[in-house]
Amino acid sequence: GEDVEQSLFLSVREGDSSVINCTYTDSSSTYLYWYKQEPGAGLQLLTYIFSNMDMKQDQRLTVLLNKKDKHLSLRIADTQTGDSAIYFCAESMAPVNTDKLIFGTGTRLQVFP
Amino acid sequence: NAGVTQTPKFQVLKTGQSMTLQCAQDMNHNSMYWYRQDPGMGLRLIYYSASEGTTDKGEVPNGYNVSRLNKREFSLRLESAAPSQTSVYFCASRTRRDEQFFGPGTRLTVL
Numbered sequence: 001g002e003d004v005e006q007s008l009f010l011s012v013r014e015g016d017s018s019v020i021n022c023t024y025t026d027s028s029s030t031y032l033y034w035y036k037q038e039p040g041a042g043l044q045l046l047t048y049i050f051s052n053m054d055m056k057q058d059q060r061l062t063v064l065l066n067k068k069d070k071h072l073s074l075r076i077a078d079t080q081t082g083d084s085a086i087y088f089c090a091e092s093m094a095p096v097n098t099d100k101l102i103f104g105t106g107t108r109l110q111v112f113p
Numbered sequence: 114n115a116g117v118t119q120t121p122k123f124q125v126l127k128t129g130q131s132m133t134l135q136c137a138q139d140m141n142h143n144s145m146y147w148y149r150q151d152p153g154m155g156l157r158l159i160y161y162s163a164s165e166g167t168t169d170k171g172e173v174p175n176g177y178n179v180s181r182l183n184k185r186e187f188s189l190r191l192e193s194a195a196p197s198q199t200s201v202y203f204c205a206s207r208t209r210r211d212e213q214f215f216g217p218g219t220r221l222t223v224l
Binding site: 035 | 117148153154155156158161171203205212213214215216217218
């Protein structure tokens, strides 16, 4: 079945790196996404990775994809207090169903001084 | 370009009351979605619409109805609200690259 799993909480010190992990079940997913949700707001797309890539870097963000283990991670370098939020990974159900994304439960990142 | 807008931002209902949550997008996207977000459960898809005139059930459709009024608007209706429908509701629309844009959410409390 379709299932995306994440740990619920992560706490890091300001300036350290954060690594948020996600496992998914559908090996046919075309795209995998990371979304950020700040308090009281909707989800905003942070970054995405195409399934034929192993790594994608975008400024402080690094996405690693291990297709064999169906494992996705998001690394935030030099974590700041403004990075405190809930982070969701999501997988696209394309090509089977291009209309649906399956979201994980979200990881709440807390950054302390 | 406002993106995805939702109204209202907050709503309190009594059990059995009805209401409609409104959503509109100005990005000319074909697909639109309604999700609910509950603590520890992530986002669950209620209904979606792949194009104007079509709607399909998602993971948790019971107790809800939807209308895709035109390409821009996708509304969610609760005919007889129940406390179990207390949640935060998000509308989203999708680009061709499967990226979804989200509205700011509607916080609904059913007493």
